[in-house]
Amino acid sequence: MKCINCGKEHNNKKFCSKSCSTSYSNRIRVISKSTRDRLSLINKKNYIPVIKEPKKCLNCGEEHNNKNFCSYSCSCSYHNRIRIISDSTKTKLSLINKGKIGYKHSEEVKKLLSQKLKKYYKEHPEKHNWSKCDKTISKPCEFLKNNLRNKNIFFIEELKPLDDYNYSIDIAFPEYKIGIEVNGNQHYAKGESDLILKDYYQKRHDLIEDDGWKLIELHYKTVYDKNIDLIINKILNEKKIEYDIKTKNYLIDSINRKFFCKICGEELNNDKKCIK
Numbered sequence: 001m002k003c004i005n006c007g008k009e010h011n012n013k014k015f016c017s018k019s020c021s022t023s024y025s026n027r028i029r030v031i032s033k034s035t036r037d038r039l040s041l042i043n044k045k046n047y048i049p050v051i052k053e054p055k056k057c058l059n060c061g062e063e064h065n066n067k068n069f070c071s072y073s074c075s076c077s078y079h080n081r082i083r084i085i086s087d088s089t090k091t092k093l094s095l096i097n098k099g100k101i102g103y104k105h106s107e108e109v110k111k112l113l114s115q116k117l118k119k120y121y122k123e124h125p126e127k128h129n130w131s132k133c134d135k136t137i138s139k140p141c142e143f144l145k146n147n148l149r150n151k152n153i154f155f156i157e158e159l160k161p162l163d164d165y166n167y168s169i170d171i172a173f174p175e176y177k178i179g180i181e182v183n184g185n186q187h188y189a190k191g192e193s194d195l196i197l198k199d200y201y202q203k204r205h206d207l208i209e210d211d212g213w214k215l216i217e218l219h220y221k222t223v224y225d226k227n228i229d230l231i232i233n234k235i236l237n238e239k240k241i242e243y244d245i246k247t248k249n250y251l252i253d254s255i256n257r258k259f260f261c262k263i264c265g266e267e268l269n270n271d272k273k274c275i276k
Contacts, residue, residue, distance in 0.1 A: 121166050140220035141170050141182040147228065153236075161213055167204050169215070178239055179208065179215045182223060185255045195219065195243075195251060214239045219251045 002009055003016040005024040010016035015024065031039075054063035057070040059078040064070035069078065085093075105113070121127065148155055148171070159172035161179070169179035189196045197205060197217065208215050216235050222243075225231065235241055243251065 118166065125160075125166070138170075138182055138184070138220070140223040144180070144182060144218075144223045144228075145171060147223075148232070151229075151232075153232070161208055161211060165204075165207065167208060169208070169213075173236070176236065176239075177213045178235065179213055180235065181205075181215060181217050182220050183217055184220055185257075187217075188219075188255045190256050193252070195248065195255075216241055219254075221251060221254060 001011070001013075003020055004014050005020040006016065008016045015021040054065060055068070056062070057064055057074050058068050059074035060070065062070050069075040145155075145157060154173075156172045156174060157170065158168045159174065159179070160166065160168050161172070170182050171180040173179070183197075183201070187197060187201050189198050195217075196202075201217075205215055205217065216239075218231075218241070222228070222231065222241075231241060
């Protein structure tokens with residue numbers, strides 16, 4: 001068969017190549033008068049192309065040259081926000097999402113899951129996130145432990161004093177039933193006039209002391225105090241530690257210290273992460 005455009009013999013239907021097909025189609029197509037006028041203006045040397053004014057995206061408000069949205073994601077976000085979902089669709093989606101993130105379990109299911117999780121961690125303590133993660137190693141706590149080792153003071157680290165709970169004490173002296181916890185700022189309640197533990201850590205503190213232990217809660221900055229030797233002796237002999245007013249105010253200011261984002265300048269949340 002011969003090509004309709006160039007006349008070469010080939011085995012295809014009408015054209016020997018795609019370029020011949022395009023060339024033939026462009027040669028025989030009918031161009032309207034308005035298109036011809038526009039093409040003639042483009043070919044003139046003094047022609048100035050018309051610059052379209054930028055539009056604003058309906059979703060994010062940024063300027064762009066598209067129709068209504070600057071991107072496909074903005075289009076999806078806008079339509080998902082304004083669309084109306086029927087009751088049947090809501091029921092269908094709730095059945096699909098049942099058991100996934102965001103689904104609220106009943107109180108009975110929560111208790112059952114809690115019991116199973118406690119039992120699992122009790123049988124496999126090495127599987128616990130705090131045990132297997134190297135990032136959770138506290139530098140102040142390790143500093144205090146090394147200080148005690150250098151003084152030949154015997155202690156047990158990460159001792160679990162309770163059978164029913166997976167709580168562990170950072171530094172424990174079993175013969176005296178004394179424990180030392182080295183706490184970061186996240187352990188304390190902000191905006192208070194005293195060193196007050198958060199509810200979770202206070203509950204943990206009370207449960208351990210109800211079992212006959214004396215648990216000393218040390219702020220991590222105390223570990224680097226020049227009088228740390230006197231503090232350790234006071235803990236072992238008197239089983240308590242009391243801060244003077246100046247030290248207490250210094251630690252409270254450290255807990256209530258605010259952090260701000262270097263980019264936007266907004267105050268950071270408790271995890272020191274910018275919301276924006």
